[in-house]
Amino acid sequence: MIQYDYIIIGFGKGGKTLAGDLASKGKNVAMIEQSEEMYGGTCINIACIPTKYLVHYAEQKQGDNDMKTFYQQAIEGKDKVTKSLRENNYKNLADQESVMVYTAKASFVSDKQIHLESATETLELTADNFIINTGSEPVIPPIDGIEDTDHIYTSTTLQQVKELPEELVIVGGGTIGLEFAMLYANFGSQVTIIDSSDEFMKNEDRDIAESLEKILKDKGITIIHSSKAVAVKNYEERIKITHESKDGAQGELTAAALLLATGRKPYTEGLNLDKAGVKRDKNGAIQVDENLKTSADHIWALGDVNGGPQFTYISLDDYRIVRSQILGDGAYNLDKRKNIPYSIFVEPVLSHVGLNEKTAKEKNITYKAASIPAAAIPRTKINNQPNGLLKALVNPDSKEILGCTLFCAESSEMINIVRVAMEANMPYTFLRDNIFTHPTMSEGLNSLFGKFD
The missing domain is CATH 3.50.50.60 (FAD/NAD(P)-binding domain)
Known part of the structure; x- marks a missing residue:
């Protein structure tokens, strides 16, 4: 039986980043991934990267190109990009002396041992600590036929x-x-x-x-x-x-x-979590505490599988929490996380952070709201993207930024500026009076937060 310091099940964002950190500290790490088509995780193979590649490709169409051929070219280009990223992710770990990548299905035998099964062999591995980072899978609704x-x-x-x-x-x-x-x-x-x-x-x-x-x-x-x-x-x-x-x-x-x-649901099929003493909630997600530790003291769960927000950047932040517990001072945990932004890549992109009016009313939070049309931003005249609406909520007494929704071109970049201001506890006047380059979409934040005067 092969012994490791840490065994990580699932090659997702949080797990692969933690594997690299642990290896750099001299720990022996096993990375388990059941499919060679998923090295690097969901994001680069089947989610964020390939879909946004297709979104960008579709925007490049000019003239009377045959759309079916154009689409085939987009799929082929997407496949090349994901293959390259997948190979790079594999090499980044496999080339490290203290990391061993296994392509096999993992199942717990006990809280300290797993069984691996591939098309060619079976193995038993043991470790002092485990990280579960198996992600999520699509929900298949009950439709007749x-x-x-x-x-x-x-x-x-x-x-x-x-x-x-x-x-x-x-x-x-x-x-x-x-x-x-x-x-x-x-x-x-x-x-x-x-x-x-x-x-x-x-x-x-x-x-x-x-x-x-x-x-x-x-x-x-x-x-x-x-x-x-x-x-x-x-x-x-x-x-x-x-x-x-x-x-x-x-x-x-x-x-x-x-x-x-x-929708998607946590993927735990075949893990035999019961044998490791790892509990799940009613939705099938692995239960974790504020440190992302499961009901088994030496097993953590990162990313979609623990039932948190299903974003790659949350998996990365989960890594920061576990790194803090294992390699740091233990100060960072779920209780410190707030103001999670998101973007929906429609056209234009819809991005949000913090509260909206609906939530503020439900929570009985005092607020003042303001909005401007995206067309009010000069940049939209240049890029011919006038659709959308920008909206913000502030506390009228403390001037705290409570939330912001940006439904406009380049909002996926702009929303990060708003979140940084919120995390720094800056009043809305900070964005109202900030110097932004011109002509840019970001300077629309001057106008939006200027509406509160």
Whole structure:
């Protein structure tokens, strides 16, 4: 049996970064990844990087290029990028003397031992400490006929299809569904979203949600509200989808492809967590404390598998917490984390940090709100991206920035500026009076926070 100081299960952002740090401190580390197609984790292989590559590629189309060929070129380019990143991630760890990368399925035998099984061999490994970083997987909804019907995809498998679907039906109106809807509409697909929610983007303020919905419809995207897919079947080399509204009314759609975008869930299949004494919550996520330690004292869980926000940068921040516990002074933990930003890569990008009006009202927090149209920023006249809305909330007494929603071009960069100001406890006047270069989208923050005067 081979002994290690640390065994890390899952080659995701948090795990791979921690492996490198531990190795640099002289620790013997085993990195376990069940698929050679997932070295580096979800982000670089099937999520952030490939999808944003496709988003960028779609924006480059000029003239009367054949869209089907253009799409095939995009998929091929995406595959080259992910392959290169995957290979680099593998080498970055495998080339370190004190790191051993195993490509195999791991399962716990006890809290100090795991069993590895690959196509060619089985092994038993033991360690004093374990890190679980196995990520998440798509949620497959209970739709009649789903197991016997072709042309059904997840966000992972749709990216592997080299032929552009003429019509794409998307089940789910959340982040994944909206991003893929805009992406495939830009490539020329006729897109329909089946959204089960009673209220489109129910967690967003209505002015933001309505602005985005209008842009989606102007792009030619159809949204069927308060409805869910209840049955699918093969139909003349295509797929037929039956959807049903809350009042029981049914309708039918035919399409070349159906995308299931109904969320993701923690991936723990086959880990045998019970044998390690690791508990899960009712949603299947591994339970962790403020230090990301599981119910087993020497086992931690990072990233999507612990039920936290499903962002690569949160997996990286999870790494910082565990690094603080193992290699640092233990001062940084979940209690210190706040103001988590996010971006939804539609067109324009929708980014947010902190509170919005909806949440502030629910929490009975005193606030003052202000907004400006994106078109008020001079840069939008140059880049011809006038759509959207910028909105902020502040405490009228303390001048504290409570939250900000930026639905505009380049918002994924701008929102980081706002978060830094919030983390530094700067008043809104800091952004109101800050010197930004011109002409840039960032200087729109001057105007937005100037509205509070």
